[in-house]
Amino acid sequence: MSIWEYANPVKFMRVSGAALPWLAIAAAVCTLGGIAWGFLTPEDYKQGSTVKIVFLHVPAAMMAINIWVMMLIASLIWLIRRHHVSALAAKAAAPVGAVMTLIALATGAIWGQPMWGTWWEWDPRLTSFLILLLFYIGYIALWSAIEDPDSAADLTGVLCLVGSVFALLSRYAVLFWNQGLHQGASLSVAPGERMSEVYRYPLYVSMLGFLLLFLVLVLVRTRTEIRRRRLAALQAREMRA
Amino acid sequence: MIALLKRDLALATRAGGGFGLAVAFFLILCALVPFGVGPETSALRPIAPGILWVGALLSCLLSLDRIFALDHEDGSLDLLATAPIPLEAVTALKALAHWITTGLPLVVAAPVFGILLHLPGQATGWLIVSLLIGTPALSMLGAFGAAITVGLRRGGLLLSLLVLPLYIPTLIFGTEIIRRGAEGGDPTTPILFLAGITAGVMALVPFAAAAALRVNLR
Numbered sequence: 001m002s003i004w005e006y007a008n009p010v011k012f013m014r015v016s017g018a019a020l021p022w023l024a025i026a027a028a029v030c031t032l033g034g035i036a037w038g039f040l041t042p043e044d045y046k047q048g049s050t051v052k053i054v055f056l057h058v059p060a061a062m063m064a065i066n067i068w069v070m071m072l073i074a075s076l077i078w079l080i081r082r083h084h085v086s087a088l089a090a091k092a093a094a095p096v097g098a099v100m101t102l103i104a105l106a107t108g109a110i111w112g113q114p115m116w117g118t119w120w121e122w123d124p125r126l127t128s129f130l131i132l133l134l135f136y137i138g139y140i141a142l143w144s145a146i147e148d149p150d151s152a153a154d155l156t157g158v159l160c161l162v163g164s165v166f167a168l169l170s171r172y173a174v175l176f177w178n179q180g181l182h183q184g185a186s187l188s189v190a191p192g193e194r195m196s197e198v199y200r201y202p203l204y205v206s207m208l209g210f211l212l213l214f215l216v217l218v219l220v221r222t223r224t225e226i227r228r229r230r231l232a233a234l235q236a237r238e239m240r241a
Numbered sequence: 242m243i244a245l246l247k248r249d250l251a252l253a254t255r256a257g258g259g260f261g262l263a264v265a266f267f268l269i270l271c272a273l274v275p276f277g278v279g280p281e282t283s284a285l286r287p288i289a290p291g292i293l294w295v296g297a298l299l300s301c302l303l304s305l306d307r308i309f310a311l312d313h314e315d316g317s318l319d320l321l322a323t324a325p326i327p328l329e330a331v332t333a334l335k336a337l338a339h340w341i342t343t344g345l346p347l348v349v350a351a352p353v354f355g356i357l358l359h360l361p362g363q364a365t366g367w368l369i370v371s372l373l374i375g376t377p378a379l380s381m382l383g384a385f386g387a388a389i390t391v392g393l394r395r396g397g398l399l400l401s402l403l404v405l406p407l408y409i410p411t412l413i414f415g416t417e418i419i420r421r422g423a424e425g426g427d428p429t430t431p432i433l434f435l436a437g438i439t440a441g442v443m444a445l446v447p448f449a450a451a452a453a454l455r456v457n458l459r
Contacts (some may be wrong), residue, residue, distance in 0.1 A: 134406040138399075142389065145399050154456040155389050159403065162385065162449050166407045169438070173410040176434070177417065 007083035009226050016219045023219070027212035034059075034206025041198050053111045055203055059210035061104035064132060067097030067214060071139075072164045075157035085222065087153035088229070090160065091143055092221030096214055098136035105129055124174045131170045135163045149229065242326055242334060249338035252311075263300040263343045264350045270296040271354040282359045289358035290368070290419035296354070297347050297372060298379065298408050302401055304343050305383040308335050309391040309454070318391075322458050328451040333443070336377075336384040336450075344376035360423070367422030371435065375415040378439040381446050382407045388453040410438055 006012045038055030074090035077083055108126065109119045120126065142159055146152035274292050278284050312318040321331050351372055352365045360368065386404035390396030414435040421428040 131406060131409060134402075138403045138406060141399055141402055145390075145393055145396075151392070151456050151459065155453055158449050158453050158456075159389060162407070162446070166410065169410045170406075170413075173413045173434075176431075177413045 004081075004083070007081070007085055009085055012085050013223060013226060016223060020216065020219055020223075023212060024216050027209060027216045030205055030209030031213050032209070034202050034204075034209045037202040037205060038199075041202060044199075047115060050111055050114055051199065053107050054199065055206045057104060057107040057111065058203060059207040060100045060107065061129070062207060063210050063214050064097055064101040064104050064129065067093050067100060068132065068135070068164070068167070071097065071160055075160040078153055079157045079161075084153075084229075085226070087157065088225040089218060089222045090156070091153070092225055093214075093218050094136060094140050094143065096217045096221070098133060098140060100210075100214075101129055101133045101136060105133065124171075124177075127174045128167075128171045131174075132167055135167050139163065149232075242330060245321070245326075245331065245334050246338055249335060250341060253307075253338065253342040261346065263304055264346045266303055267296050267300040267347060267350060268354065270299065271357050274358065285359045286361065289355060289360040290364065290416045290423065292358055293351055293355060293360070293368060293419075294371075294375075294412055294416045297351065297376065298405070298412060300347060301343055301376065301379045301383060302404065304339065305387050305404065306390070306397050306400055308339050308384050308387040310387070310396075313391050313457075318454070319458060322454065328454055329447040332384050332388060332450040332454065333381070333447040336381040336447075339384065340377050340380035344372075344380050347376060348372045360419075363425070364419050364423035367419050367428055370432065371415045371418040374432065374435050374439055375411050378411050378442040379408060381442045381450075382411075385446050385450040385453065388450040388457070391454065392457040411435065414438065 006015065035055050038052050041052065043049050044051035071090045071093050074086045074093070078087040078090065105126070108129075112121065113119050139156060139159060142156050143152055146155060271292065274288075275285060278288065309318060312321065322328055324331070348369060351368055355365055355368055383404055386400050386407070389403060390400045393399065414431045417431040418428045418435065421431065
């Protein structure tokens, strides 16, 4: 039993098909539950009710970064071991990541307007997320521009590797360029710095929910891509016959 | 390798090679900005380093798709791929040729355009230094973008979308050098960062560009 067995599309389709309904239910419960629980929390003494946007903002921001990391790993697996499912999973994850980045930026702007008095500030974190969004858009655009699926997977894989280095480089270059307004870590382990338990537990649930939601969306999209690939193969066989 | 470099330079400088177009574009850009923000020195001086760097970036972008596209069309790229020198060296040489025909003229022309934008006199030296260090990285990253999009029919727009985000660190440190120089500060730190980025790009990106070319030539 090894993880590479799931590189076999048939096995991947069987297992993911069986797991998908349960994952979907869990994702719905955790996401909706976390956000609903978040709405029932008391208002913050300084931020009032705007604090509740954190239950959308932080999970989306967390996923926006982690989805890129997942794409990087999937691209590496494709480039090294040539497993098609891996390349398709990277392709499937990109739009989800782009939307997560957009959610983080949009909710941040909505929160920033009453709290900082501005929709947008050229703060290092905000700027890095904007740059991340640009990388997502470039990656998605490259996938859709190339017709041959294997070349597309190779080229986007290389782009993902180079893009990862430069996204990280930009992250620290931006720190050099402008000092920030954004607060530090919301979930610090140090006792004095972390947020109150009233907010922390719904946030954990919501983060878990977003993670599950991402898994569900990626599985569904990867399955669609596999089916599309099979369809193309069948059509090619028809044409030849 | 020298022969390849000479060939590329000759192709770029002869008629229809587009040599000098980048500088002309750069000039137009610098001439348009005062129409947009107003001719006052107080308005132009603070944004001059940024405009000059963004202008250099965009002028560089203009000629990127020529790096590989013409060779791909007439088949000489396939010959280069089977040539005894490694494809990594070919991409690095192509980037070097692009830099000599695009980046170097920009470096030479930039001080003149700096006068147009009221760049302070003591910043001119730093402008030359920052462009001299930074533009090779622009050409090499551009060669990578061109290698990825070489097989596409309408790759131009996609090329800019892919390459411009990669230019962000170079842009940040490049303008920082001029800004600190103009204010009389010490620009050593951004110079070192920029030089580090350029050195890293020259060392590693040829491999990525060559990998992309191999995929496109399959």
